[in-house]
Amino acid sequence: MVRSADIAKAIAHPARIAILKMLAQRNTCFCGDITEVLPLAQSTVSQHLKALKSAGLITGKVEGVRTCYCLNTAGIMELKSTLSELSNELVETCC
């Protein structure tokens, strides 16, 4: 319940969804790549990345002066299963 809520919270912002989709498309991104695309300051993007990371949805590996961000397979799988379980639980009984 709390875990589902935390996962939902992680994707409960358009910027964070945009970041996840960008990572899905490009496979990897540096913070700067995202800052270029989103209408947000670098520090704000960094903050969203931190949120996604601590929710376990992405990983960040330092590569020299930059950090290479990736989707975290395990976390994304958990997101998928957790939310689809919840959805199914609700759909079953509402129809």
Added chain:
Amino acid sequence: MVRSADIAKAIAHPARIAILKMLAQRNTCFCGDITEVLPLAQSTVSQHLKALKSAGLITGKVEGVRTCYCLNTAGIMELKSTLSELSNELVETCC
């Protein structure tokens, strides 16, 4: 993107998830039923119900002095499809 975020936001709180699950189990609830179960004040529960309603996930029909709350089939279906689309988009490319 914004819609996905709004739907996620609606379920981004344990109390709101609990309310949805309760509605799934019992089919219908009055505000008082929920207040009995959750460790929250009536006004707080009412607030969460309002949030779920304006996200389109539940309906509330006034029945005399009480309001009968139900899962909103269309909204729940949208939740399911929106979140599973997003999940799939992310899973595909992270594995």
Added chain:
DNA sequence: ACATTTAATCGTAAAATTACGATTAATACT
């Protein structure tokens, strides 16, 4: 060595969320 680049962190402000008690409005009961 020194300047540049990159991203994290800090400090802070504004807005939104969460929670509560009190009040209100509407209906039902006596």
Added chain:
DNA sequence: AGTATTAATCGTAATTTTACGATTAAATGT
């Protein structure tokens, strides 16, 4: 008519979120 019940709304406080610019730390390039 008067009381009780139910849930919405109001007012408010505390916390969290979101966003920004400035600064810092670390690595790279000159």
